[in-house]
Amino acid sequence: xxxxxxxxxxxxxxxxxxxxxxxxxxxxxxxxxxxxxxxxxxxxxxxxxxxxxxxxxxxxxxxxxxxxxxxxxxxxxxxxxxxxxxxxxxxxxxxxxxxxxxxxxxxxxxxxxxxxxxxxxxxxxxxxxxxxxxxxxxxxxxxxxxxxxxxxxxxxxxxxxxxxx
Amino acid sequence: xxxxxxxxxxxxxxxxxxxxxxxxxxxxxxxxxxxxxxxxxxxxxxxxxxxxxxxxxxxxxxxxxxxxxxxxxxxxxxxxxxxxxxxxxxxxxxxxxxxxxxxxxxxxxxxxxxxxxxxxxxxxxxxxxxxxxxxxxxxxxxxxxxxxxxxxxxxxxxxxxxxxxxxxxxxxxxxxxxxxxxxxxxxxxxxxxxxxxxxxxxxxxxxxxxxxxxxxxxxxxxxxxxxxxxxxxxxxxxxxxxxxxxxxxxxxxxxxxxxxxxxxxxxxxxxxxxxxxxxxxxx
Numbered sequence: 001x002x003x004x005x006x007x008x009x010x011x012x013x014x015x016x017x018x019x020x021x022x023x024x025x026x027x028x029x030x031x032x033x034x035x036x037x038x039x040x041x042x043x044x045x046x047x048x049x050x051x052x053x054x055x056x057x058x059x060x061x062x063x064x065x066x067x068x069x070x071x072x073x074x075x076x077x078x079x080x081x082x083x084x085x086x087x088x089x090x091x092x093x094x095x096x097x098x099x100x101x102x103x104x105x106x107x108x109x110x111x112x113x114x115x116x117x118x119x120x121x122x123x124x125x126x127x128x129x130x131x132x133x134x135x136x137x138x139x140x141x142x143x144x145x146x147x148x149x150x151x152x153x154x155x156x157x158x159x160x161x162x163x164x165x
Numbered sequence: 166x167x168x169x170x171x172x173x174x175x176x177x178x179x180x181x182x183x184x185x186x187x188x189x190x191x192x193x194x195x196x197x198x199x200x201x202x203x204x205x206x207x208x209x210x211x212x213x214x215x216x217x218x219x220x221x222x223x224x225x226x227x228x229x230x231x232x233x234x235x236x237x238x239x240x241x242x243x244x245x246x247x248x249x250x251x252x253x254x255x256x257x258x259x260x261x262x263x264x265x266x267x268x269x270x271x272x273x274x275x276x277x278x279x280x281x282x283x284x285x286x287x288x289x290x291x292x293x294x295x296x297x298x299x300x301x302x303x304x305x306x307x308x309x310x311x312x313x314x315x316x317x318x319x320x321x322x323x324x325x326x327x328x329x330x331x332x333x334x335x336x337x338x339x340x341x342x343x344x345x346x347x348x349x350x351x352x353x354x355x356x357x358x359x360x361x362x363x364x365x366x367x368x369x370x371x372x373x374x375x376x377x378x379x380x381x382x383x384x385x386x387x388x389x390x391x392x393x394x395x396x397x398x399x400x401x402x403x404x405x406x407x408x409x410x411x412x413x414x415x416x417x418x419x420x421x422x423x424x425x426x427x428x429x430x431x432x433x434x435x436x437x438x439x440x441x442x443x444x445x446x447x448x
Contacts, residue, residue, distance in 0.1 A: 004324045005324075006322040006323060006324060037347060057323070057342050059342065059346070073353050077323065077324070078322065
């Protein structure tokens with residue numbers, strides 16, 4: 001029987017959360033209502049080993065500059081979280097460690113993956129030194145535009161959840 | 166002049182002031198006695214007159230003050246419409262709702278009466294061509310609400326635990342997530358932690374939501390979803406939940422049992438039972 005897991009995608013405005021999901025999930029219905037209720041839900045089945053699938057229910061939460069203001073009820077029952085920042089906008093990662101601390105407080109014991117998105121727009125050497133300067137450890141550097149690391153990050157999440165259960 | 170007379174003359178000279186004072190007090194006491202007696206007499210005569218006048222005045226208020234009060238009220242209502250509506254709505258709302266429901270029922274009965282003749286002929290023809298009896302057709306007409314889809318959803322995560330659907334629609338797991346998001350949004354927005362969203366209306370469909378402690382059941386219904394349909398549906402939901410889900414709650418509340426293990430019910434078992442409970446149900 002296929003397991004289903006709830007994943008929340010968090011991050012500031014315009015970091016590319018929705019684009020990452022669009023790149024990962026091909027079938028999706030209109031996300032016009034995201035503006036209204038602040039969330040868009042999609043699904044993707046990931047094969048973690050031969051014959052073993054996990055259904056990821058992705059909750060794409062509306063971006064916010066203050067992570068504390070996220071609607072707590074949307075985080076209830078979360079199995080895994082992906083925190084996305086924009087590598088081209090320092091304002092989205094300068095307080096990343098504080099944001100991550102708040103996230104883990106809100107979601108204790110939940111696997112968390114940190115992703116720096118829009119990596120196609122920067123020089124990797126410069127980026128690595130900036131991240132080092134800001135004491136940031138990201139699990140993936142991705143590009144929703146080119147597809148770089150997108151499949152991998154969600155696959156990693158599925159594996160983490162399978163092992164976590 | 167003897168000794169006694171002399172003493173009296175001496176007293177007159179020595180206590181003149183006291184005597185005058187005594188006389189003044191005596192006069193005042195007399196005056197007060199007269200006044201009190203007069204008032205009692207006056208009261209006996211005047212009280213009935215005042216009472217009669219007051220009664221007359223009360224009777225004449227609508228004519229004398231009515232137009233002034235009405236004008237003032239009109240002006241107040243004109244200037245403070247929102248406040249007036251706010252104040253009156255809770256009281257009038259219920260009355261209006263009851264009145265409208267009653268009038269609608271009357272209207273509906275009148276229309277039914279008017280169309281009854283036509284309907285019965287239509288049913289007769291239908292019965293001839295459809296091989297169904299008139300009684301069966303009448304029953305079909307009466308139970309026009311239909312269960313289209315049922316979702317058993319984990320309350321917090323919005324994960325679909327089991328579902329029943331007559332014809333395949335868009336992904337049930339995504340719909341379950343959206344129901345949960347909408348439910349959370351509405352319940353949060355109104356800050357009513359003890360209240361649950363119960364109904365979502367969408368064009369010809371209505372989604373009835375029945376919340377329990379760990380899960381909730383959402384049922385998509387088409388057609389005429391009346392109060393009686395709602396009662397029937399709730400009975401089916403409660404029966405189902407009692408049989409297949411509430412057993413876990415017994416364990417949760419069983420404090421004597423040290424190991425509170427939740428018994429997992431297999432998804433295929435639940436789906437079979439959902440189909441059995443809801444698939445052929447008439448509501």
